Amino acid sequence: MNTKQVCIKLVKSPYGRKPFQAxxxxxxxxxxxxxxxxxxxxxxxxxxxxxxxxxVEVL
Structure with a gap:
């Protein structure tokens, strides 16, 4: 069975963000x-x- 997939790209640094976001x-x-x-x-x-x-950016 083919499942859908999503490509995700990190475009900004996680440094300095809230812990739950990291x-x-x-x-x-x-x-x-x-x-x-x-x-x-x-x-x-x-x-x-x-x-x-x-x-992030979804490709």
């Missing part, structure tokens, strides 16, 4: 600026993206 980025697998990860597109991932939407 933890959300780490949970997404984003640690370095301009890093791109591919995740399964589900409600949990979409919620994480919404939490740090000002730091």
């Amino acid at each position: 933890k959300t980025l780490k949970a997404l697998g984003l640690t370095k600026v301009n890093q791109v990860v591919v995740k399964e597109d589900n409600d949990a991932i979409r919620g994480m993206i919404a939490t740090v939407s000002f730091l």
